[in-house]
Amino acid sequence: MAFDYASPDRRRFYDKLSPLHAAPLWEVLKDIVPKEPASKASAHQWRYQELRPLLMESGQLLTAEEAERRVLVLENPGFPGESRTTASLYAGIQLILPGETAPAHRHTPSALRFLIEGEQGFTAVGGERTTMREGDFVITPAWAWHDHGNDGNGPVVWMDGLDIPMLRYFEAVFSEQSKSSRQVVSRPEGDSMATFGQGMLPIHAESPYGATTPIFNYPYERSRETLVTTAQNREPDPYSGHTLRYANPIDGGWAMPTMATWLTHLKSGENTLPVRSTDSMVMHVVEGSGEITIDNQVMVFQAKDVIAIPGWQWRHIKPSQDCFLFFFSDRAAHEKLGFFREQRQ
Template identity: 50%
Template sequence: MATTAHSPAALRERRAYYERIGRHSMTPLWEVLDALVPPAPRSPVVPALWRYAEVREQVLEAGRLISAEEAERRVLILENPALRGESCITQSLYAGLQLILPGEVAPAHRHAQSALRLVLDGQGAYTAVNGERTTMRRGDFIITPAWTWHDHGNLGNEPVVWLDGLDIPLLRFLDAGFAEKTEQAVQTPLRPEGDALARYGANMVPVDFHQTPQEPTRVFVYPYERTRAALTAIASGTPDPHLGFKQRFVNPATGASPMPTIGAFAQWLPAGFETRPLRSTDGTVCVCLEGEGEALVGDEVLRFAENDVFVVPSWHTLRLHASRDTLLFSYSDRPVQQVLGLWREQRL
């Protein structure tokens, strides 16, 4: 007597079959096909907000508990609530708040992971990249490209906190991470401060210089004063209904993203402006550098103020409302998705 596909006998036979093939490290595609090839992205990442005013004291407390030398990098990781224990804020990106106290040095090292720094609090610190220092000022966007030597120090008299953004989860997925330490805690200066910005960031490059779009930028600091001036200069025009006034940071020598795995953006929203809904496949980390407002991420309302960090998961609709003039910095894995032909955006 034939059994129907969903009869108890048929189901028992299937389970027995699955157990047999499981012993050979095989599993049936038809049981997981919908999860593997969904009709639209189903990110496990959830919208989340870190209010700097609430977490600042915890960041400073770390400075009382562990030295920069002992920790190597004194950082509190911002873990997405849905991905606790995985050291990531989205599936492909890492974020953390790093603290360096007066007189401290975070020793030199290099790694395959690309990193950005966004200065949030304090003054007097520096970052050195391949023998050139840059003074860290609030709002500055600083890059340590993959496999470049870098160290940090604080020559001032107050704590300095910045946001770290790296592609650690992406390289972990690819099993492509390398790191190396140096015997010198502090790099020997090879060039004066500002050399890279003058040499590569003034609409000129050395006459014999050639760079491919896949290589990271030689300009490793994008000063906040320049970013703000550029945005406010164009803000007298008509804002894009979905974006306000939004610009992307580029490698000035190529026009490509400053890092091949991480894209970075700056956005000006005039007081009272509200964007129309937009969604894209690149999960995005946002930081409020000026102003305050609300982000409607899917059905969740995130009320942000200066120095707050929030995350917009892949393919979640985003609407922004600025209570006053607001400047947002953001970063995502958009360059990776674009080079692979995967990035998609929908303006609603």
Template identity: 50%
Template sequence: MNAPHPAAREREQLYRDMDPLNLTPLWEVLHALVPVHPQSPCVPALWRYEEVRPLLMRAGQAITAEEAVRRVLILENPALRGQSAITQSLYAGLQLIMPGEVAPAHRHTQSALRFIVEGSGAYTAVDGERTTMRPGDFIITPSWTFHDHGSEAEGPVVWLDGLDIPMVRFFDAGFAENGSARSQQVTRVEGSSFARYGHNMAPVRGDAPFGATSPIFSYPYERSREALERLERDAPIDEWEGVKLRYLNPLTGGWPMPTLATFMQKLPAGFSGRAARQTDGAVYSVVEGRAVVHVESPQGAIVRHEVGPRDHFVVPSWHALRFESEAGCVLFSFSDRPVHQALGILKEERLS
């Protein structure tokens, strides 16, 4: 057996001597720190609503919304179990509220979105204004605003929660505070924010009420779907995404939330798309219809999902995504794209 080369022995001793001083050699980890392309530890995953819903209903029997504060089943990426994360920067969960319940008021640094999956008649209150929840609606809880949820519905109401919890955790910047009352006092009639900002107009005086976040906190599905149908009928269909629109902040034209981008897209009947990839990982909620989703990792492994209404799936960073839909499909999605753009690290590639 050959003895180690003198240089190798010298390096090993160097590493042992530097270790007590909390030093480590860059050259041993350089290629992992600066890879040729993104190497996300996350994996593609699918949560079928028909499998998740019974567990949600059991949670409704096991714990009250008030006791839980937020009765949510977290969608954890299979490769990030125990981290309460669907990607390394995004959190997602399905929240349930039952008739007559109230999820008490609190506020936190983390920005949150709600996308309504099942049921009508529950409400979210943000900063003194309530909005009624309906399937397909996109609702925002801006950072550090008091919010509570309640239900006057006859049955269960379920929505997708999307938050920037892992991002805020990375920066060690999280704060939270419980409200003094179970439900906050309503000070504005429902629809006030949309009346002020939702018609390509804005008040002459007054600052943006939520800073960098959109002053509209409820985007109705009926308006989003109407826009998609009009474009499907009258405009060219994109070969990669079908018809895809982004939600925006009407005061800036930018993203509705500083850390989360939100989208709605429609795949026409008979759509067979091309693959594309980007550095922002994305979470999808199927609103209507059915589709086949092909997700290919940078290493070439391909996952194929058949998805239908209320299913949810995640596409990690730099994984190529391709859609097919025979009957047509509507999808909501959110990602961390605003942060990628702000840092100048967004990269996307449309494959032929």
């Protein structure tokens, strides 16, 4: 049966509601509760070889201290001017030049760093400093003091990933600047890994960062070796290849409370089958090349590229070389809130 929602009587009724800031649900129900998710974000690729010259040019225009964080935001075409890489995730490419310091601050959003280029960059989190090497996954927990620097002779570049859009939705984003550019280092480098990352834990283990892992640097050398060994001994999953997630040693869950992170290894010829899920994700190509298809849009990628994958869009990957791919997504939040879904073809 067809209904005339725009009849004169109903329009007059709606006009009475408007001054009271009320509205009829039946006029918008199909839009706010659709049959399937429909992301406003676009699948998009940022080629590192195109961004790098501009990133280096930014280093000539202003210092890290002036900028506080010298970052090129990876802005999704679906959200111009909103500093969103997907609907719920922020990503950017940060540059630290030799001798520079990105001054200490803290903020409510959780942050991750994935090192793209350079060997002598460092970050300090909560009184512990760690050297960052290519492929390292480094965490800055929410409201933890942190600063960055570069003790080497060349530029250091990494990808930032934050849950800023999620916190903006809850109107819970705020920050604080430190009175000094660098925080006082109170623990030796490697203390977190030595205490929590060796397959054993203190008998009353607790993370100083609440729901975030107490390990804040997961070295790529170690992660890559583990993944390669796994790939030698097991068949790949047809939808995700050889994939290992970064885990919180306290409870075995995701390393961060709002963002899921994992590393995937695909050998040449190990094409994955189409899958889609409610979470949106960002893929960084650590090594290798190939192509990813996202809802029939084919993107040819190479090392150091970044790709945004909106939620509930079919994706599959065809590596042309052996690949190592780093992902972060909002899956951790989806699972905690109970609405994560995945569909496989």
